[in-house]
Amino acid sequence: MNSAIRADTDKSLRGPSTEPVADIALLLEGTYPYIRGGVSSWVHQIIAGLPEIRFAVIFIGAEQEMYGSAQYQFPSNVTHVETHYLMQHEKQLKPNSRKGNRRAFSEMDELHAYMRQSESIPSEKMINAFSRLGSGGGISKEDFLYSEASWDYITGQYRQRCTEPSFVDYFWAIRAMHTPLFVLADIAAGLPPVRAVHAISTGYAGLLGAMIRLRRNIPFVLTEHGIYTKERKIDLAQATWIHDHNDDVCNTLHDEMGYIRGLWIKFYEQIGRMAYAQASPIVSLYEGNRLRQIADGAAAEKTLVITNGIDVQRYQAALEKRPEEIPPVLGLIGRVVPIKDIKTFIRTLRMLVNERPDAQGWIVGPEDEDPVYVNECKELAASLGLKDQVKFLGFQNMLEILPQLGLMVLTSISEALPLVVLEAFASGVPCLATDVGSCRELIEGRSEEDRALGAAGSLVFIADPEGTAKAALELLNNPPRWHAAQQAGLERVKRYYNDKLMFSSYGDLYAKALDSGLAPARQPSVST
Structure with missing residues (x-):
């Protein structure tokens, strides 16, 4: 199986x-x-x-x-x-007539009762449920799919709890x-x-x-x-x-x-x-x-x-390859999926290019997880007249990409502790990121001593292309501030990450x- x-x-x-x-x-x-x-x-x-x-x-x-x-x-x-x-x-499995283990379904009903009340489930009940799941002594797969006991339990739960009219939707969801x-x-x-x-x-x-x-x-x-x-x-x-x-x-x-x-x-x-x-x-x-x-x-x-x-030393070569001038290139490194909100990044580029015609946006990451969303993003870039400014590069060698970026940008609606931010810092790239997950700690510091190093970029609101473009311009057009952010990121990643x-x-x-x-x-x- x-x-x-x-x-x-x-x-x-x-x-x-x-x-x-x-x-x-x-x-x-x-x-x-x-x-x-x-x-x-x-x-x-x-x-x-x-x-x-x-x-x-x-x-x-x-x-x-x-x-x-x-x-x-x-x-x-x-x-x-x-x-x-x-x-x-x-x-x-082929459907076949079977009574099913009603005692096992009764035990599962007790487990569900604890779950509905968000109570702690006694260990013995979990052991009973999961040590026998899939076997004849508990609820077998055949019983769950085809038995009378399963049908009676599902239909009973539907009548008792479901507030929507479609039994078909409820049945297949279960x-x-x-x-x-x-x-x-x-x-x-x-x-x-x-x-x-x-x-x-x-x-x-x-x-x-x-x-x-x-x-x-x-x-x-x-x-x-x-x-x-x-x-x-x-x-x-x-x-x-x-x-x-x-x-x-x-x-x-x-x-x-x-x-x-x-x-x-x-x-x-x-x-x-x-x-x-x-x-x-x-x-x-x-x-x-x-x-x-x-x-x-x-x-x-x-x-x-x-x-x-991260292995900070691994990114030393990328740091040494950086040009003296700040590249007007925003990089979003990550999967092309909705949770990364690639569309906000593209809209940010539209606003940024209005002020900095030389600006580019590179989307670097795998495109195979959600092909429909990838196509929507590419169509959005084309519709905004950004075919030459927004590039979908797919998976690339990070050590080759990072020296070419002026800013790392995360427009995500959810993150934890993104490694790409640490990799950017170690390569001398300041970051713009939405205020999700640990991004505030990474950019501004998490302790008094850490915060004293300064900001390694800027935080922006979720789904705010105008604010993100403004924050990008404030860094790209202000070399002293950009270099201060670069040094803060370098020191933070060396000390704490x-x-x-x-x-x-x-x-x-x-x-x-x-x-x-x-x-x-x-x-x-x-x-x-």
Whole structure:
């Protein structure tokens, strides 16, 4: 049902089945090694920076058609790799008449009751639910899809709770939410022995971590770069594949959004809470996200902050290549996706070119994640007469691009701690960024001592091309201010965002996790 692949298919890497194949299993949803970008770069950086740790890479994607070949070459300390897809089309089960396990559905109803009330779920109930999920002793996939017990439960919940008239929409939403859980249960059951697991988000990867923790009683570490639940809320509020009964609230963040849309949001909120309940520690990249995790249900005593870091010396060559004159080039380095708000960047260029005809905007990053949005952005640039000024360069060597930029620009509507800002600072490029995530800390400093270094650029409002163009002009047209921002960024990244600090912190974190999990991982008893 699931595909498990290794780039070199070297079976000797697995070792004896009774021995751990890795120290840490990284649980990765939609990122490394198939998608390039900030999180994937960070994962590769952590693996390469801690060569004494053996890593397993467990990739979870939506559909196989969405991903191409691996974009990274695995370091030698990656000893096991699996690739799984949540929306499997092969080996579809045939419908067949079956009664179903009504006791298991009753237990799931109790679990849902806790979830609806946002209460802490007793561990024994989670263990019962997830250790037997997908088996005959719990709710099997066949029971969920085709049994009388499942039909009675879904129709009963619809009559009791759904406020929209379409049972068809409700039925398929429930199926779409829950069918991937059976894939996760299979991954958790089939994962070879590892000493600890580390999920790099909540969502499905975080829920898989919780399942493995409950089934095997091994340490589960969680790191969130962005807040997954918040980002899914943004995506779901704008999703056109969800059909709200009230079209007036479709595609908004309005409190009165349709029931099905709200159901999806609650689903991601609750699986996030499950991951928080089982993970320890829970890591964020900056204090604002740590507080958000606590507000979303994480226990404060389990949370901590470990900032990102980069190899500053690696960017010395880029710094030395910088021309004496300030290039009138704005660079947006990132995926061409709506959350990066590429359209605001393009509109910024239209306003900037009116004042600086020599200005250019370079969009540097992969374009394969959302082809429809990419096409909309290119059409917008053409319609604004910017074919010669706005360039879509795709994936490029950062060390070649950075010396050619006058400003790094992030127009994102959501960020965590963007590595591209640190890379820009190390290369001598000031930054403009929306006031999201840790961008204020990066540009203005996070402590009194840090702030004394000065601003390494400017903060701008979300979706404000006029304000962003004005801020760009104030830097590009004022060389003393630009050079002061450059020096502030250089000093800040050297002092506070060196990758050696990050490696040390994660090395200590892994050591504690592995020491606490020296006892053999227990395998669950699954009744049939």
